[in-house]
Amino acid sequence: MILLTGANGFLGKIILQNSNEKIYTLGRFGDLDISVDLSKNIPILPKVDIVIHSAGKAHSIPKTDSEKKGFHDVNVLGTSNLLKGLEKSGLPKQFVFISSVSVYGQESGNNICEEHALLAKDPYGLSKIEAEQLVKNWCDKNQVTCSILRLPLLVGKKPPGNLGAMIKAINKGYYFNIGGGTAKKSMVLAKDVACFILTVAPIGGIYNLTDGLHPSFSELSLAISKNKIKQFNLPIYAAKIMGLVGDFLGDRVPINSFKIKKITSDLTFDDSKARKLLNWKPQSILEFLKKEDLD
Numbered sequence: 001m002i003l004l005t006g007a008n009g010f011l012g013k014i015i016l017q018n019s020n021e022k023i024y025t026l027g028r029f030g031d032l033d034i035s036v037d038l039s040k041n042i043p044i045l046p047k048v049d050i051v052i053h054s055a056g057k058a059h060s061i062p063k064t065d066s067e068k069k070g071f072h073d074v075n076v077l078g079t080s081n082l083l084k085g086l087e088k089s090g091l092p093k094q095f096v097f098i099s100s101v102s103v104y105g106q107e108s109g110n111n112i113c114e115e116h117a118l119l120a121k122d123p124y125g126l127s128k129i130e131a132e133q134l135v136k137n138w139c140d141k142n143q144v145t146c147s148i149l150r151l152p153l154l155v156g157k158k159p160p161g162n163l164g165a166m167i168k169a170i171n172k173g174y175y176f177n178i179g180g181g182t183a184k185k186s187m188v189l190a191k192d193v194a195c196f197i198l199t200v201a202p203i204g205g206i207y208n209l210t211d212g213l214h215p216s217f218s219e220l221s222l223a224i225s226k227n228k229i230k231q232f233n234l235p236i237y238a239a240k241i242m243g244l245v246g247d248f249l250g251d252r253v254p255i256n257s258f259k260i261k262k263i264t265s266d267l268t269f270d271d272s273k274a275r276k277l278l279n280w281k282p283q284s285i286l287e288f289l290k291k292e293d294l295d
Contacts, residue, residue, distance in 0.1 A: 001021075001022055001024065001046065001047070001048040001049050001050070002019075002021050002022065002023045002024065002048055002049070002050045002051075002052060003023075003024045003026060003045060003046070003048040003050070003051045003052070003092070004016070004023050004024065004025055004026065004052045004054060005026045005027070005038065005051075005052070005053050005054055005055035005082060006026075006027060006053070006054035006055030006056060006098075007023075007025035007026060007027045007030075007032055007054075008027040008028070008029065008030050008032070009027075009054055009055065009056075009058075010154060010156065010159065010160050010190065011054050011098065011154060011190050011193065011194065012025075012027070012054045012055075014156055014190045014191055014193075014194045015052065015054065015194040015197065017194075018191055018194045018195055019194070019198075021198070024045075024046055024048060026038075026043065026045075026055070027055065033046075038055060038074070038077075038078035038079075038081050038082055039073040039074045039077050039078045039081070040081075041081060042081045042084045042085050042088075043081065043082065043085040044085065044088075044089070045085045045086060045088070045089040046089060047089055047090040048089075048092050049092055049093050049094065050092055050093065050094045050095075050096065050198075050201050051082075051086065051092045051094070051095045051096065052096045052098070052197055053079065053082060053095065053096065053097045053098060053135070054098045055074075055078060055082075056074060056075045056078070056098070056128075056131075057070055057071050057073075057074035057075055057124070057127070058160070058161065059100065059102060059124045059161070060124070060161075067123075068123040071123040071124050071126075071127040072123070072126075072127050072130075074127075075124075075127035075128060075130075075131045076127050076130045076131050076134065079097075079131040079134050079135060080134055083134065083135070083138045087142075091142050091144060092144060093144065093145060093202075094144065094145045094146075094147070094201040094202060094204075095135060095138075095139050095144050095145070095146050095147070096147045096148075096149065096197055096200065096201050097131070097132065097135045097146070097147070097148045097149070098149055098151065099128050099131070099132055099148050099149060099150045099151070100124075100125070100128050100150060100151055100152075101150050101151065101152045101186065101208060101269050102120055102122070102124055102125040102128055103118045103120050103125055103128050103129045103132065103150060104116050104117075104118060104119060104120065104125075104269075105118065105119035105120035105121055105122075105125055106119070106267065107261070107262050107265060107267065108261075108262075108265035108266060108267055109266070109267060109268070110184075110266050110268050111268055111269070111270040112208075112267075112268070112269045112270060113208065113269070113270040113272075113273070114150070114206050114207065114208055114270075114273055118132075132148055135148065136148070145201070145202060145203070145204040146204050147197075147200045147201055147203070147204050147205060147206075147207070148205075148206045148207070149193065149196075149197075149200070149207055149209055150206065150207065150208050150209070150269070151188060151193060151209055152185070152186035152187055152188055152208075152209075152210055152269055153185065153186070153187045153188070154187075154188060154189075154190045154193070155187050155188065155189050155190060155285050155288065155289070156189065156190035156191060157292065157293075159190075166220075166221070166224070167224055170221055170224050170225055170231065175221060175231055175232075176231055176232040176233060176234050177217050177218055177221060177231050177232070177233045177234070178217075178233070178234050178236065178239045178260065178263055178264055179233075179234075179235065179236035179239065179264045180218060180233055180236075181216055181217035181218030181219075181220075181221060181231070181233065182216050182217075182218060182264075183216060183217055183263065183264050183265055183266055183267075184214040184215065184216050184266045184267075184268055185214060185215070185216075185217070185220075185266075185267055185268065186208075186210040186211075186214050186267065186268045186269045187210065187211055187214070187215065187285045188209050188210050188211055188282060188285070189211065189282060189283050189285060189288055191283075192209070192211075192282040192283055193209055196209065196274075196278075196280060199278055199279075200274075200278055203277070203278060205273075205277070207271070207273055207274040207278075207280075208269040208270060208271045208273070208274070209271055209274060209280065209282070210268070210269050210271045210282070211282045211283065211284055211285045212271055212275070212282065213284055213285065213286065214266075214268040215285055215286050217263070218231075219286055220285075220286070220289070223285075223286045223289035223290050224289055236264060239260050239263075239264070240257070240260060242255055242260070243255060243256050243257035243258075243259070243260035243261075244257060246259075
């Protein structure tokens with residue numbers, strides 16, 4: 001038996017679609033086995049063998065103190081309440097926590113591995129670090145096999161967040177690359193993660209998961225484009241000027257120097273640990289995008 005939290009989320013839905021196991025679903029709303037807000041309540045749970053903790057507040061830039069607090073409430077208190085609920089229902093044998101590469105706190109870098117220091121200082125990254133530590137300590141104390149999957153950008157049909165916005169902009173014809181779109185970013189197919197979970201669950205450990213190829217923005221936009229026309233390019237000097245204007249105007253505009261630097265810098269993660277120990281063989285994101293319509 002498996003308990004899946006965040007069953008209504010992007011990854012949660014894909015886990016359900018790719019599993020033949022009996023799964024109890026938990027989330028805040030919808031037609032689920034257990035409807036509960038983990039940030040506010042300790043859940044009443046069935047006895048299960050495996051827990052997949054996919055619930056969490058997604059990465060975004062908070063604009064208010066309340067939004068900052070939301071990351072701690074959902075990602076840390078929610079995890080704590082889940083663990084308390086499991087103590088009452090009966091301990092699982094295995095616990096898989098869905099974390100993020102944001103814990104490393106890096107805006108640029110190449111082949112960042114699991115041994116890298118956890119340097120996040122933003123509310124989201126900090127909440128994921130704290131939740132990871134809660135899970136590890138609890139699993140150690142209760143002799144539960146613990147797996148932590150640190151994920152980069154997830155790819156699949158109808159993706160949320162930045163990738164969804166990028167797809168919409170490309171299809172509507174107003175997307176452009178900056179500085180040739182050469183910056184490489186780690187990504188991973190959500191379906192590959194979903195299928196990997198039951199492989200890692202009995203083994204345990206901390207793993208980065210990527211497609212291993214780390215496509216550039218230029219490669220990504222070309223693969224997404226339905227007419228396969230190369231996207232317009234904004235020279236880096238022009239982008240930097242826009243960033244400086246954004247620095248001056250503040251929150252009134254969506255761009256600034258920090259965002260320009262982030263968009264034009266490589267940020268990739270090393271998944272060789274999962275490949276060597278667990279035969280992780282993910283699909284190429286670019287090949288997937290060339291074959292699939294993500295709308």
